[in-house]
Amino acid sequence: MKKxxxxxxxxxxxxxxxxxxxxxxxxxxxxxxxxVGYIWGDSLTRxxxxxxxDLFATPEADGTLGGIYLGYNxxxxxxxxxxxxxxxxxxxxxxxxxxxxxxxxxxxxxQHAVDIDYTAALRARLGYAIDRxxxxxxxxxxxxxxxxxxxxxxxxxxxxDTLTGWTIGGGVEFxxxxxxxxxxEYRYSDFGDGSAQxxxxxxxxxxxxxxxxxxxRIGVAYKF
Numbered sequence: 001m002k003k004x005x006x007x008x009x010x011x012x013x014x015x016x017x018x019x020x021x022x023x024x025x026x027x028x029x030x031x032x033x034x035x036v037g038y039i040w041g042d043s044l045t046r047x048x049x050x051x052x053x054d055l056f057a058t059p060e061a062d063g064t065l066g067g068i069y070l071g072y073n074x075x076x077x078x079x080x081x082x083x084x085x086x087x088x089x090x091x092x093x094x095x096x097x098x099x100x101x102x103x104x105x106x107x108x109x110x111q112h113a114v115d116i117d118y119t120a121a122l123r124a125r126l127g128y129a130i131d132r133x134x135x136x137x138x139x140x141x142x143x144x145x146x147x148x149x150x151x152x153x154x155x156x157x158x159x160x161d162t163l164t165g166w167t168i169g170g171g172v173e174f175x176x177x178x179x180x181x182x183x184x185e186y187r188y189s190d191f192g193d194g195s196a197q198x199x200x201x202x203x204x205x206x207x208x209x210x211x212x213x214x215x216x217r218i219g220v221a222y223k224f
Contacts, residue, residue: 025132025175027081032070033181033221039065039093041189041213043114045148057150059114061213063093067118069219071125081127081134088120089217114211117145117160119189121167132175142167144191148209163211165192175223183219188212 040062067089075081096113120143127136142165149158171185193210 025129025178027073027075027127027129027134027175029223030070030072031181031221031223032068033183033219034066034068035087035089035183035217035219036064036066037089037215037217039063039089039091039116039119039213039215041093041116041211043146043148043209043211045114045150045207045209059096061093061095061114061116063091063116065089065091065093065119065215065217069221073125073127075129079129081125081129081136083125083127085123085125085138086121088118090118091116093213113147113149114209115147115149116211116213117147119144119191119213119215121187121189123167127173134173134175135170136173137168137170138185138187139166139168141165142189142191144189144211144213146191146211148207150207159194159196159207159209161194161196161209163191163194165190171217179223181221181223183221184217185219186214186216188214 040060042058042060045057045059067087069085069087071083071085073081073083094113094115121140123138123140125136125138127134143162144165145160145162147158147160167187167189169185169187171183174182176182189212191211191213193208195206195208
């Protein structure tokens with residue numbers, strides 16, 4: 001009887017160990033998914049006349065975004081996960097700023113605005129697998145397409161530009177099934193700056209602008 005009990009206990013322990021091993025999730029593989037989120041940020045627009053700083057404004061933008069992402073993960077035996085992730089998201093974020101200011105601090109009678117068309121990024125990721133949970137950090141190159149506009153007393157202008165900078169952030173993923181991966185993340189992006197010459201009647205004036213954003217995103221992906 002004692003031997004039978006010991007044998008049953010050994011069998012149960014062996015089965016439990018096998019089950020635990022079978023349940024361990026492997027994050028390695030290719031995935032593709034869709035995401036939605038909310039983006040907010042600010043820009044700095046500066047006007048130069050003949051190379052001399054004339055006035056500045058700080059229009060802020062916010063709104064929703066949505067897009068797709070894809071990537072690849074490789075999980076090592078110590079549960080460290082490294083990967084590469086690419087995404088593009090179309091945005092409805094915009095905002096304006098009334099009364100740009102001269103370097104003297106005096107307000108001007110004009111309005112500046114910014115409208116973000118889309119953002120994209122190519123990032124490296126570093127995570128740690130806790131079975132079906134994986135917290136991670138990510139960073140890399142960021143691209144943003146935006147429209148910068150102003151309404152001055154005598155002239156209106158709109159400049160569209162694609163800016164390139166960097167992004168960094170982090171999040172967590174959860175493997176709801178072996179193939180269905182849920183994601184929530186935050187990222188900060190600095191898209192750098194650009195410049196454009198104004199059209200007549202002020203061809204001697206130059207606009208310089210930059211763009212920085214924060215966003216929170218949730219997504220769902222299929223892992224192959």
